Amino acid sequence: MELKNNTVWIINGNDCFSIFSSKEYAEDYKKSLIEIWEKSMVRDTIPPQLNNLDEIEKYGKDYPEVIFVNNNHYSLVKGYTGNAKGSTSYWYYELMSNKEWDGYYQDFVSEFIVEDYVILK
Numbered sequence: 001m002e003l004k005n006n007t008v009w010i011i012n013g014n015d016c017f018s019i020f021s022s023k024e025y026a027e028d029y030k031k032s033l034i035e036i037w038e039k040s041m042v043r044d045t046i047p048p049q050l051n052n053l054d055e056i057e058k059y060g061k062d063y064p065e066v067i068f069v070n071n072n073h074y075s076l077v078k079g080y081t082g083n084a085k086g087s088t089s090y091w092y093y094e095l096m097s098n099k100e101w102d103g104y105y106q107d108f109v110s111e112f113i114v115e116d117y118v119i120l121k
Helices: 023-040 053-062 098-110
Strands: 007-013 016-020 066-069 072-083 086-095 113-118
Touching: 007 023, 016 023, 023 098, 023 113, 053 086, 072 098
Parallel strands: none
Antiparallel strands: 007 016, 007 113, 066 072, 072 086
16 A cells, blocks of 8 residues: 555444545545445335234344335334233334435444544654
8 A cells, every 4th residue: 555645544434444545545435335335225125014023033134224115215113012911022114204314324424434644654
């Protein structure tokens, strides 16, 4: 890695830590991570509601926090109901508003921090 002005750029956040020799490389890498994240949400259909703890334990790992189906974003709703007869857990997807999606997107993107560090000899 060839350094310019003895400086490196570090991307940190969202389970990422990478070092680059230029700010352009760091920003390009950040964009690629965001694209990968966005593509990981794409689904053909909305998964069915999970109606009990057994279903949640069996299929829950395939239910991300947000999905993207037919140009709409959906957030995962996790719930629990209980009464004298017993209790039930459930998961289902609910349509997100544009404002909710924008906030969710900005929260994810803002977790990536690109900082420059000068290396002293």
